[in-house]
């Protein structure tokens with residue numbers, strides 16, 4: 413799609429073509445003016461972006477806007493009818509598809525699910541399950557997992573082979589709100605720990621965590637792109653999702669003000685150690701924010717490691 417296309421409008425701080433500087437270097441995969449045509453119609457056209465190491469790029473857009481098509485094209489499952497996809501040599505991809513064909517009537521353990529797409533050593537399985545917090549479910553039947561546990565199992569399978577690029581097509585489906593936040597937090601942790609690039613698909617911006625580096629808003633073509641805050645303010649996003657959506661949009665940020673040590677003690681941001689984390693112990697910052705936290709059983713005190721803040725559009729919390 414050309415720059416003069418009627419659907420391409422450049423808004424302040426949201427560039428139709430200008431991805432952040434970091435994407436120019438070290439790109440794992442780059443889509444250049446990609447178009448996919450099926451049954452005589454263009455599903456997407458003029459799609460242009462890259463994902464670099466350590467970068468989280470999120471595709472948002474309405475149903476049928478071409479998010480999955482674009483992700484599949486990025487990893488080579490679909491071939492472009494115009495434009496091209498460039499990848500670094502030997503690119504290793506981990507993929508969590510939107511739909512999975514599993515025969516739910518057959519017994520299938522989490523361990524077995526991990527190896528359905530190829531062999532893995534037990535140490536690799538254990539490490540991946542441990543990273544996603546479900547090592548204790550290794551022998552559990554997949555059909556008995558909760559929505560959040562199942563998504564964690566799929567994530568574990570995708571990261572087990574240490575991919576350079578992780579492609580996650582709606583990784584929070586079937587997960588409740590606090591579970592969504594925890595999963596996005598986990599995805600960010602994986603990115604921070606491994607340095608992989610992540611291409612994430614989400615329906616809309618309100619669940620996209622502020623740590624997403626670049627949001628690309630699709631509707632058969634790239635409507636706009638930029639940071640979550642910038643995209644939420646762009647005329648293209650507001651046209652697509654409605655001004656009300658942008659006004660009521662909350663980009664959720666969280667910050668860890670304490671760390672749980674292996675021995676059960678809690679290391680606070682000010683360097684002090686306590687046996688528990690109590691909101692009233694004076695270490696927590698601004699616990700009056702609404703909503704200020706979700707319950708996390710691992711905390712042991714009814715207070716969460718993850719604190720949530722509903723931000724007004726355009727405002728950014730502490731990193």
Ligand SMILES: Nc1ncnc2c1ncn2[C@@H]1O[C@H](COP(=O)(O)OP(=O)(O)OP(=O)(O)O)[C@@H](O)[C@H]1O
Pocket residue numbers: 450451455473474475476477478479480481482510615
């Ligand atoms: N192989 C195909 N042949 C024909 N049409 C297709 C094919 N694959 C996808 N489509 C159509 O392309 C459009 C985009 O589909 P896609 O799954 O990429 O959208 P999406 O943005 O991921 O949607 P959703 O949010 O509902 O998951 C849809 O109208 C879909 O019906």
